[in-house]
Amino acid sequence: MTPLIAVAHGSRDPRSAATVHELLDVVRALRPGLDVRAAFLDLSAPRLTDVLSAVAWDGHREAVVVPLLLGSAYHAKVDVPAAARHPRLSIHIADVLGPDPRLESAALRRLAAAxxxxxxxxxxxxxxxxxxxxxxxxxxxxxxxxxxxxxxxxxxxxxxxxxxxxxxxxxxxxxxxxxxxxxxxxxxxxxxxxxxxxxxxxxxxxxxxxxxxAQPLGADIDVAELVLQRYSAAVPAAIGARSA
CATH class of the missing domain: 3.40.50.1400 (Rossmann fold)
Known part of the structure; x- marks a missing residue:
């Protein structure tokens, strides 16, 4: 199964990386058996380049990178493509998380919880x-x-x-x-x-x-399902590249 590498921006605040890991725990619970790995562009570890090297070392030939970004701006258009490279991997970059109604649902739930x-x-x-x-x-x-x-x-x-x-x-x-x-x-x-x-x-x-x-979106089930949807939409591209 093609690994899912979820890449967040990263922060010096340790709560940020901890929240990303909590979200990916929900993703793993929704899709048992899927190889789900966390990565960061900057300021937090592990960096995306290091995770891609580990995926290649484990014998995989392709990976899907899912940007944990709520919109498509500089990080999505420049930083992620620049970092999502490895000579031994065919890497497919999924869409960012937004826009999607599930993000709105998560934000409204956080307000209600407050x-x-x-x-x-x-x-x-x-x-x-x-x-x-x-x-x-x-x-x-x-x-x-x-x-x-x-x-x-x-x-x-x-x-x-x-x-x-x-x-x-x-x-x-x-x-x-x-x-x-x-x-x-x-x-x-x-x-x-x-x-x-x-x-x-x-x-x-x-x-x-x-x-x-209200708290950030965090480890919300709608956000986790959205991560998996973005991954699943990118997997056919990975399969097509493998069979070409």
Whole structure:
């Protein structure tokens, strides 16, 4: 069976790698017998290049790399293809995780777990994401927030970004208050804890001290199923390359 190598960005915050490993434990539970390995682009170990070498050493001839990225921006377009190379392996790069409704379901479950009711008209929700210089990646987050604003009973919902894009969290909170929100909730468009999630949490608490904080998507079953779906979609390419 073609190994699944799930590659995350990596972080100096040990909670980030721990969350990735927890997510992959769920993936393994859903697909017993599948060779699932964690890898990182930077700052955490093992690096993707080292995992690919280990896969080749174990006798495999191909691998599927699944980027644990919520959108398609610089890391997906440049960093992953640059690192996903090995002279003894045929490597197939799967699609990034987003966009997909399962990510939205996971984010909404995290809000519900934090105590945010879907029908509370006094709540305004900030959907916080990393932010990117690649505008379509930011547009994806805005589109999710707009769907939430239309489909919920909240006062409103809006996107905010930790870096590289507007609005920031304080400006987003002001927008929600202008829309009638009396209480602010911070939704997470992050896979795992780390520097940027901590930044938006600090900004939210500064602007709204009683803000409700939702956890990152993490080891959610919908996210795990999405990882497997991306892998399965890439496996036919691996099989075709082997039989060509």
């Amino acid at each position: 105590g945010v009711r879907h029908d509370d008209p006094e709540v305004g929700v900030v959907l916080a994401a990393a932010g990117s210089s690649h505008a379509p990646a930011n547009a994806l987050v805005h589109s999710v927030a707009r769907r939430w604003a239309r489909g919920s009973g909240w006062a409103s919902a809006t996107a905010a970004f930790a870096a590289a894009a507007d609005p920031g969290v304080p400006a987003a909170i002001e927008r929600l208050r202008a829309a009638g929100a009396k209480h602010i909730a911070l939704g997470s468009w992050f896979l795992a804890p780390g520097l940027l999630p901590d930044r938006v949490i600090a900004q939210a608490r500064s602007a709204a001290p009683d803000v409700t904080i």
